[in-house]
Amino acid sequence: MNSSYGSGVGPQRNIRVVLRTRPTAEFAGDIIKLQPGGKSVNIHIPKDPTGEGGHINNKQENWDFRFDNVYHNVGQETLYDECAAPLVKGMFQGLNGTIMAYGQTGAGKTFTMAGATENYKHRGLIPRVISQVFKEISEKPQMAATVWVSYLEIYQEQIVDLLTTVDGAEDSTSALIVVDDKSGGASVRGLNLMIANNEEDALNYLFEGETNKSISEHQMNKVSSRSHCIFTLHIEARSRQENSEKVLYSKMNLVDLAGSERISKTQTTGTSLREAMYINKSLTFLEQVVIALADRRREHIPYRQSKLTNVLRDSLGGNCNTLVIACIWGERQHIEETVSTLRFASRMMCVTNTPTVNVQYDPMALIKKYEKEVKDLRQELAMHDTLANRSHAQYEPMSESQKFELQKQVKNYLDHDNEDLEIASLRQIKETYAQFRVLYKYLEAELEDLKRSGRDPRMHGGVLMPTTTQVLPVDKSSSTSLSVSASDTATTKAGALDLEKDEGVGELEGGFAIGLMPSSARPQPSKVGAKDIKSSDKIKKKPTKTDKRLGSNPTLSEPQSRQLNNDIPALAIETVLPSSPRASFPNDSTLLPTSLPPLSSKGTALSTRASNADQPVTLSPPPRSEEFESFKKGKGAETSKILTENKVALCEKRRLAKEAAEAVNETKREIDDVRDILERKSMELNAAVADTGNRIIDEEEHKLLDRLKFLKGQYRERYATLREARGEVDYCDRLVDQCRRKLIQEFEQHYAVTFGVASVGAGLVGEEDILDVAEKFEIMQLQRMSQEEAEPSAVTFFNARRKLKKRVT
Numbered sequence: 001m002n003s004s005y006g007s008g009v010g011p012q013r014n015i016r017v018v019l020r021t022r023p024t025a026e027f028a029g030d031i032i033k034l035q036p037g038g039k040s041v042n043i044h045i046p047k048d049p050t051g052e053g054g055h056i057n058n059k060q061e062n063w064d065f066r067f068d069n070v071y072h073n074v075g076q077e078t079l080y081d082e083c084a085a086p087l088v089k090g091m092f093q094g095l096n097g098t099i100m101a102y103g104q105t106g107a108g109k110t111f112t113m114a115g116a117t118e119n120y121k122h123r124g125l126i127p128r129v130i131s132q133v134f135k136e137i138s139e140k141p142q143m144a145a146t147v148w149v150s151y152l153e154i155y156q157e158q159i160v161d162l163l164t165t166v167d168g169a170e171d172s173t174s175a176l177i178v179v180d181d182k183s184g185g186a187s188v189r190g191l192n193l194m195i196a197n198n199e200e201d202a203l204n205y206l207f208e209g210e211t212n213k214s215i216s217e218h219q220m221n222k223v224s225s226r227s228h229c230i231f232t233l234h235i236e237a238r239s240r241q242e243n244s245e246k247v248l249y250s251k252m253n254l255v256d257l258a259g260s261e262r263i264s265k266t267q268t269t270g271t272s273l274r275e276a277m278y279i280n281k282s283l284t285f286l287e288q289v290v291i292a293l294a295d296r297r298r299e300h301i302p303y304r305q306s307k308l309t310n311v312l313r314d315s316l317g318g319n320c321n322t323l324v325i326a327c328i329w330g331e332r333q334h335i336e337e338t339v340s341t342l343r344f345a346s347r348m349m350c351v352t353n354t355p356t357v358n359v360q361y362d363p364m365a366l367i368k369k370y371e372k373e374v375k376d377l378r379q380e381l382a383m384h385d386t387l388a389n390r391s392h393a394q395y396e397p398m399s400e401s402q403k404f405e406l407q408k409q410v411k412n413y414l415d416h417d418n419e420d421l422e423i424a425s426l427r428q429i430k431e432t433y434a435q436f437r438v439l440y441k442y443l444e445a446e447l448e449d450l451k452r453s454g455r456d457p458r459m460h461g462g463v464l465m466p467t468t469t470q471v472l473p474v475d476k477s478s479s480t481s482l483s484v485s486a487s488d489t490a491t492t493k494a495g496a497l498d499l500e501k502d503e504g505v506g507e508l509e510g511g512f513a514i515g516l517m518p519s520s521a522r523p524q525p526s527k528v529g530a531k532d533i534k535s536s537d538k539i540k541k542k543p544t545k546t547d548k549r550l551g552s553n554p555t556l557s558e559p560q561s562r563q564l565n566n567d568i569p570a571l572a573i574e575t576v577l578p579s580s581p582r583a584s585f586p587n588d589s590t591l592l593p594t595s596l597p598p599l600s601s602k603g604t605a606l607s608t609r610a611s612n613a614d615q616p617v618t619l620s621p622p623p624r625s626e627e628f629e630s631f632k633k634g635k636g637a638e639t640s641k642i643l644t645e646n647k648v649a650l651c652e653k654r655r656l657a658k659e660a661a662e663a664v665n666e667t668k669r670e671i672d673d674v675r676d677i678l679e680r681k682s683m684e685l686n687a688a689v690a691d692t693g694n695r696i697i698d699e700e701e702h703k704l705l706d707r708l709k710f711l712k713g714q715y716r717e718r719y720a721t722l723r724e725a726r727g728e729v730d731y732c733d734r735l736v737d738q739c740r741r742k743l744i745q746e747f748e749q750h751y752a753v754t755f756g757v758a759s760v761g762a763g764l765v766g767e768e769d770i771l772d773v774a775e776k777f778e779i780m781q782l783q784r785m786s787q788e789e790a791e792p793s794a795v796t797f798f799n800a801r802r803k804l805k806k807r808v809t
């Protein structure tokens with residue numbers, strides 16, 4: 001069925017147990033005393049010192065039993081009305097039901113369940129249940145219900161489909177197996193489920209099944225059932241009106257157990273003897289399940305020992321309203337069987353079930369319902385928008401470019417006091433808040449970073465931003481940093497950049513904080529510089545092709561650009577250093593590093609170099625790997641130190657995670673071992689049961705079960721530790737990654753500013769534009785190793801690790 005399962009778990013309930021006596025003229029009223037009130041039975045068997053009375057002659061003389069009801073010589077109708085009818089009502093609330101007849105052979109189980117077919121008045125509970133089910137359906141025209149029936153017997157530990165002879169049924173008896181169903185109970189795969197459109201259909205199936213049942217004659221019963229039979233009615237009900245997505249499922253198992261018999265009494269031989277042995281054995285297993293269920297300390301219930309207990313998992317200790325009818329034949333000669341039945345029945349009284357409303361929601365019906373609701377609400381909203389003159393409002397989720405636009409607006413709003421944010425819709429408000437949060441989080445982290453590095457946060461207006469799509473560079477004051485819109489970095493991957501100032505560089509001069517040397521170190525404007533200002537001005541007003549190649553920022557706000565050009569003698573490359581190596585600097589924009597912004601190279605690196613007349617122009621910059629090493633010891637020392645610390649922490653977390661994983665595996669191995677031993681033991685004991693008819697859990701098995709329980713607890717604990725450890729590894733991994741990116745970016749910035757070489761890839765790799773930051777870092781490490789480290793195998797090792805990492809991720 002194509003639906004999602006849901007349920008309303010109800011309270012625990014004891015199984016209801018009633019006693020029914022088979023009418024007989026020889027009822028042993030002197031030893032079976034039915035107490036007034038109709039709920040208690042007292043058995044009194046006087047001691048027979050000679051031991052010749054044929055009765056039980058042990059120490060106990062009296063037994064007191066109490067049940068939910070004792071039905072002595074009552075008719076079928078009373079029994080049905082008082083016991084079965086409420087369970088049928090429950091079916092229409094989505095509750096499962098089971099009615100089970102138990103007792104010695106000839107005690108009236110089949111009479112109780114199926115009844116006497118030749119006499120309508122004596123019809124049993126099953127035809128009455130069928131009748132009430134269809135009556136209820138006919139009385140509920142608002143409800144659409146479908147009824148299926150199935151009928152099986154368990155004969156000599158084999159499940160047999162009793163409806164294979166019905167028209168339209170399949171003969172798949174050989175493939176019948178008990179499987180777990182999605183609600184945690186059991187069902188029989190391959191069993192015919194026949195649709196019953198009306199009462200007559202269902203009765204036909206019942207009678208057809210009856211004729212297929214295994215019965216035979218013995219001393220105590222002419223038509224003795226030789227198998228356990230289960231007739232099941234399944235109902236699916238949904239409202240024809242509202243809430244049609246809610247579907248109730250329920251089933252009613254009507255179980256006629258085979259009767260226990262003492263072979264000496266029934267005097268069976270041959271096939272009947274074999275049948276009797278199977279019957280007794282399966283009833284023993286049933287009793288073991290009941291004993292286990294009645295003992296609250298027991299964790300393991302041996303349902304899977306027999307087909308009967310496995311099929312009836314739901315009914316015994318599961319999701320079901322269960323009624324047991326204990327049938328006794330109250331004649332003196334059967335007192336032993338009667339006591340045995342009463343003991344079993346009183347044990348049943350201790351078993352609890354948790355009946356649960358079985359509701360499922362049909363997803364197709366749910367979708368239809370929600371679609372309609374959405375449509376209605378949209379219409380309503382459109383009406384409101386029209387009335388409020390807001391017909392332009394949109395309600396679809398924002399696209400990435402819309403989000404990005406909004407991000408720019410938010411940034412603008414933060415940058416300029418007089419800026420307003422126009423509010424058009426709720427989704428826009430939400431997204432705006434989201435963008436504020438992103439910026440806030442980023443700034444918070446940045447501040448933390450600066451504090452850790454001991455630098456004055458107020459001196460650092462520019463910050464490195466993680467990604468273009470998430471965050472824009474943020475100015476903490478409108479005049480302290482240069483922002484680059486992500487749209488300018490469309491060809492880059494890693495994000496926009498605000499140049500971070502280093503100590504001594506980037507004093508607030510003329511309102512700018514980017515790439516400026518301290519004023520003391522600044523040369524007097526040269527002629528060339530003066531020229532450059534003009535050139536630069538020209539460039540700024542109308543971006544030239546060169547600008548575009550350089551990745552200059554066309555979205556720089558006008559005041560920012562003007563200030564930049566006033567303060568920094570930015571040089572037009574062609575005019576200032578036509579023959580310098582820098583003339584070749586980013587002629588090919590594809591060489592720009594993916595993480596480097598195509599920002600004002602001319603306004604930062606070039607202008608700095610040009611304005612710093614005291615420093616000779618470095619014609620060939622040092623190798624990047626070399627510079628990177630000294631950078632890590634100098635300006636990048638702080639970040640490099642943090643990176644190392646994070647790596648150490650990561651190693652430690654990995655070690656702990658590995659230990660935790662080993663501990664989990666160790667427990668798992670031990671669990672498997674104990675399970676194997678238990679399984680072997682169980683097989684041995686089962687074989688013994690076949691011989692002796694007794695299945696007793698010995699001390700060793702008990703200990704093993706205890707050990708298994710302990711190990712399971714330990715496994716859960718250790719698994720939780722492992723999960724926690726893995727979480728910490730992930731966290732540290734991210735920290736390392738973040739730190740690594742930061743170090744690279746700082747280095748790139750430093751390299752670009754110091755040497756006027758903006759491309760991280762220049763001289764390193766040709767396909768730099770497709771490498772991300774982590775890859776660049778790896779390449780740098782490789783290069784460093786190959787250049788500086790004596791061990792050539794270090795490169796191989798590093799390469800192999802890199803490949804493995806790629807394969808794993």
Ligand SMILES: Nc1ncnc2c1ncn2[C@@H]1O[C@H](COP(=O)(O)OP(=O)(O)OP(=O)(O)O)[C@@H](O)[C@H]1O
Nearest residue numbers: 022023105106107108109110111221224225258259
């Ligand atoms: N409450 C009753 N009223 C009238 N007759 C009954 C009643 N209970 C049992 N009988 C009769 O007793 C006989 C044996 O009953 P039944 O076949 O139902 O026993 P059983 O418990 O199913 O036995 P088995 O386990 O051998 O199948 C039948 O002839 C049945 O009609």
